[in-house]
Amino acid sequence: MPDNFVPFAMNTRLSFAIRCCTFLLGLCTMACGIATITNTDLGTTPITSIPYALNAIFPLTIGTYTGLLNASFILIERLVLGKKRFKLTNVLQILPVFFFAACIDFWMHHTTFVLELAYIERLGFLGAGIVLMAAGILVQVASNIIVLPGEGLVLAISYVTRKNFGSIKVICDSTMVAIGITLGLIGVGAVVGVREGTICSAVLTGFVVRFLSFCARPILPKRKETARRRRKS
16 A cells, blocks of 8 residues: 555545535525525525515525425436436535525525615625625535536536527526516515516626636636546545
8 A cells, every 4th residue: 555545535535625615615605695685675586586486475484495496406307317317416416405595594684784775775785795696606616516406407408408508597597587476476466586686696697707717717726637636536
C-alpha cells in the first residue's frame, strides 16, 4: 500500500465535505433570495408560484409545499426518463429538498419586515433577492454535488426531447406560473403571487448568474480540472 494512501483518502473526503457544505450554503442563500422576493409582495419566483398559491388556499407553509412540489418533480422525472434511464442519482435529488424547504420557511419568517416598506424600497429588496438567488444558484453549481429536482426535471425533459435546456426551462417556468395563476383563481378567486416581481425574477436571474459567474471566474474551479481530479480519485 502506498505511503500516501491514507492522506489522499482523507483529502478526498475533506474535499467532498467542503463541497457539500458549499452546496448547502448555496441552497440557504437561494432560499433567502426566494423569501426576500416573495415578501416584497411584488410577486414570487416562477418555481414558488405553485407553493405560494397553495399556501393561500390551505394552511401549510410555502416551504412545505416547495418540498412536496420538488418530490413530485422526481416522480415526473421517472415518467419522463423511463425505468432504464432513471438512475439512483435522480432519486438522490430528494436529499437536499427538505433542507431547502426548511431554509425557505426560515427566511420567510425573518424577512417579513420587507412587507412594511414603501413600494420603491420593496423594489430595491426585489433586486437584492434576485442577486441572492442568483448567487445561491452559482454556488450550488460550483459545488458540483447534485441538482435540485426542479432543475433535474428540466434536464430530463431536455435529454429526452433533445431540446435546448434554456428553452425547456422557460417552458417549465411558464407552466408553473400558469398553474399557480389557475390555482389562485380557483381557490381564492384571484391571481396570487404573480406580479412584476415574477417577471423580473424570471427574466433577470439568468443574466445575474452569468454576470456573477464572470466576476467569480478566477476563484471558481474549472469544470475540466474538476472532472480530471474526480477520475484520479
